[in-house]
Amino acid sequence: MIIMYGLSGCSSVQPWEKQNLAKPEMTFEGDRLDTGYTEHIYSSKEASSGGAGIGGGGCGCN
Amino acid sequence: MIMKAFTLKKVKVGFITLVLSLGMSPNAHALGIGDKVADFSLLGKQGPVKLSDSAGSVVYLDFWASWCGPCRQSFPWMNEMQAKYSAKGFKVVAVNLDARNDDAMKFLAQNPANFTVAFDSKGQTPKAFGVKGMPTSFLIDKSGKILSVHLGFKPADKEEMEKQILSALGGN
Amino acid sequence: MESVPVKNTSKKSRVFGALLASAAMLLPSAKNALADAAPEQAVVSMKYLNYHDSQTGDTDLTAGMSKDRMTVNALSFMGMVPIAGKWSVAATFIEDSVTGASPAYHGWGFPEDTTSGASGDLRHAGDLNVTRYFSRGTLTLGTSYSQESDYKSLGCSLNGTLSTESRNTTFSFGTAFNSDTIDLNKEAVVHKQADPGHKTVFSSLLGVTQVMSQNDIMQMTVTLTHGYGHYSDPYKNYDLRPGHRNMVTFMTRWNHHFDGPNGTTRLSYRYYSDSFGIQSHTLDAEYVQPLPKGWEITPSLRYYSQSAADFYVPTGDNPRDPTPVTGLEHYSEDQRLSAFGAFSYGIKVRKELGRSWTADVKYEHSEQRYNWGINGKGDPGIPTFNMSAIQVGLSRKF
Numbered sequence: 307m308i309i310m311y312g313l314s315g316c317s318s319v320q321p322w323e324k325q326n327l328a329k330p331e332m333t334f335e336g337d338r339l340d341t342g343y344t345e346h347i348y349s350s351k352e353a354s355s356g357g358a359g360i361g362g363g364g365c366g367c368n
Numbered sequence: 369m370i371m372k373a374f375t376l377k378k379v380k381v382g383f384i385t386l387v388l389s390l391g392m393s394p395n396a397h398a399l400g401i402g403d404k405v406a407d408f409s410l411l412g413k414q415g416p417v418k419l420s421d422s423a424g425s426v427v428y429l430d431f432w433a434s435w436c437g438p439c440r441q442s443f444p445w446m447n448e449m450q451a452k453y454s455a456k457g458f459k460v461v462a463v464n465l466d467a468r469n470d471d472a473m474k475f476l477a478q479n480p481a482n483f484t485v486a487f488d489s490k491g492q493t494p495k496a497f498g499v500k501g502m503p504t505s506f507l508i509d510k511s512g513k514i515l516s517v518h519l520g521f522k523p524a525d526k527e528e529m530e531k532q533i534l535s536a537l538g539g540n
Numbered sequence: 541m542e543s544v545p546v547k548n549t550s551k552k553s554r555v556f557g558a559l560l561a562s563a564a565m566l567l568p569s570a571k572n573a574l575a576d577a578a579p580e581q582a583v584v585s586m587k588y589l590n591y592h593d594s595q596t597g598d599t600d601l602t603a604g605m606s607k608d609r610m611t612v613n614a615l616s617f618m619g620m621v622p623i624a625g626k627w628s629v630a631a632t633f634i635e636d637s638v639t640g641a642s643p644a645y646h647g648w649g650f651p652e653d654t655t656s657g658a659s660g661d662l663r664h665a666g667d668l669n670v671t672r673y674f675s676r677g678t679l680t681l682g683t684s685y686s687q688e689s690d691y692k693s694l695g696c697s698l699n700g701t702l703s704t705e706s707r708n709t710t711f712s713f714g715t716a717f718n719s720d721t722i723d724l725n726k727e728a729v730v731h732k733q734a735d736p737g738h739k740t741v742f743s744s745l746l747g748v749t750q751v752m753s754q755n756d757i758m759q760m761t762v763t764l765t766h767g768y769g770h771y772s773d774p775y776k777n778y779d780l781r782p783g784h785r786n787m788v789t790f791m792t793r794w795n796h797h798f799d800g801p802n803g804t805t806r807l808s809y810r811y812y813s814d815s816f817g818i819q820s821h822t823l824d825a826e827y828v829q830p831l832p833k834g835w836e837i838t839p840s841l842r843y844y845s846q847s848a849a850d851f852y853v854p855t856g857d858n859p860r861d862p863t864p865v866t867g868l869e870h871y872s873e874d875q876r877l878s879a880f881g882a883f884s885y886g887i888k889v890r891k892e893l894g895r896s897w898t899a900d901v902k903y904e905h906s907e908q909r910y911n912w913g914i915n916g917k918g919d920p921g922i923p924t925f926n927m928s929a930i931q932v933g934l935s936r937k938f
Binding site: 318319320321323324325326327329331332333334337338339340342343344347348351352353354355356357358359360361 | 585586587589591593614616617618630632634667669680682684695696697698699706707708714715716743744745749751753754755757759761763765787789791793795797799804806808810812814816818820822828844846849876877882888900902904906908925927929931933
Binding site: 328 | 466467491
């Protein structure tokens with residue numbers, strides 16, 4: 307986190323320079339139904355779960 | 369000789385700028401609305417566009433870009449306002465901030481603008497005006513003073529902004 | 541209106557004009573707060589999933605243990621509506637049906653009747669989220685549920701974001717609560733009991749998203765989870781797990797846009813550790829490449845490695861026989877708690893259809909092997925596990 311802050315000090319991006327940051331693939335959201343399926347599949351077949359967000363549907367897997 | 373004179377002028381101008389900025393800085397943060405705008409000269413759809421061209425009109429100065437969603441929503445409204453109030457001395461000046469002019473032209477082909485459009489791909493005017501988000505619009509009265517600053521564009525804001533335009537036109 | 545006399549229209553003069561302008565004109569304070577706005581358009585989408593897994597006995601030890609396992613067909617819907625630029629409501633709904641079987645212990649012990657166990661089952665799940673957009677942040681209240689014949693889960697969550705004025709730094713925070721009820725009286729349950737099992741889980745999240753350049757954005761998130769209740773798998777033999785599970789997850793993500801090809805790499809790393817003794821690393825990479833005529837292709841790769849749970853009991857000489865667990869306080873012969881590594885590859889293709897519709901197709905394949913992990917020795921008696929999934933989706937903007 308400290309590294310990120312240090313690096314961010316180098317350049318501050320102005321609101322009118324955000325043409326690429328505005329693209330959907332540059333955000334951290336994504337295809338909600340796609341990630342829903344993918345995360346459910348992997349957390350059902352692996353011991354780990356979660357990471358990016360909380361509050362999704364209950365897994366129903368033990 | 370000409371070069372020396374030019375450099376001297378540069379230094380003079382630079383010095384004046386410094387003095388002005390120093391002189392103004394204590395007031396810079398205390399004031400907001402009520403500041404006088406300074407002129408700029410940019411390329412438009414046909415020839416240069418200067419803010420001073422609109423002296424004596426109420427100006428809605430809008431900063432927009434092709435990649436900004438709310439900007440797309442604001443265009444029909446700005447067309448409507450320009451048509452409705454141009455006879456009363458109202459002028460929309462929309463400054464495009466796309467780094468690539470092609471993107472701006474493609475946007476304008478799909479979202480026609482019946483108002484003045486200027487292009488600032490280098491981003492000098494938004495810096496000077498302190499633009500904090502996209503889009504940002506400044507409502508400027510006939511004497512060149514800023515009446516209000518509006519960040520973003522939501523359909524729910526249209527009513528309030530039209531009221532402000534009306535009062536600016538009726539006021540002076 | 542003050543005006544700078546411009547002697548000529550050269551670039552230099554314009555710069556001077558601008559400089560003087562910035563000196564003469566004072567920066568107006570942002571009296572109207574910076575708008576963190578709701579999305580401009582409503583979206584409705586649906587997606588179908590076909591999933592299939594199997595195991596392959598491709599070593600001397602696991603020869604003859606190849607088997608088709610589970611198939612899942614699922615259909616999900618999502619709708620999102622912005623309201624007055626200040627609110628948005630999003631809901632998802634999913635129905636999935638599972639057929640086939642999973643091993644009762646390790647990589648064996650398949651039930652004779654394939655409709656028993658946690659299979660031949662229909663599950664419904666949904667969630668509803670309401671988001672309020674403020675000047676420099678958001679607040680989201682969420683509720684979720686999942687229901688199948690033997691398992692019910694209810695949850696609620698509160699998530700928020702707070703950005704700096706430049707919007708280049710965004711802090712995120714969240715907290716969630718989940719309550720599960722497990723029917724332990726079903727036919728196929730190993731140790732039946734009349735009273736249902738319960739599981740309660742609390743999680744919280746803290747994150748930072750930072751714009752690094754015009755083409756770079758990074759995010760770091762820490763998630764802490766504390767759960768207690770019934771963790772054992774009711775359908776697995778030889779499965780008695782601790783009554784609590786604490787987890788910590790650290791995730792970092794980085795998106796980078798390439799101006800040349802106009803493509804974007806999306807990379808992520810997740811470290812996971814829990815009180816079961818599991819540690820894992822997950823590396824995800826995908827590359828989004830827009831193509832002419834509204835096409836977009838995204839190949840992806842994933843690597844996963846996990847250690848075994850402290851109480852995992854490995855296979856013995858014969859991987860088809862369960863291992864005795866006498867004298868152990870906690871034990872599990874569930875292969876998902878063994879040490880292994882997995883490689884996945886995937887490809888997704890999207891196409892814009894007109895102004896409002898988008899169609900997408902995704903294929904992903906993953907393979908787990910006991911010796912592909914970097915978190916300790918795996919269990920050679922667990923056959924190679926394969927899974928593949930196809931998703932087909934359609935989406936419309938309003």
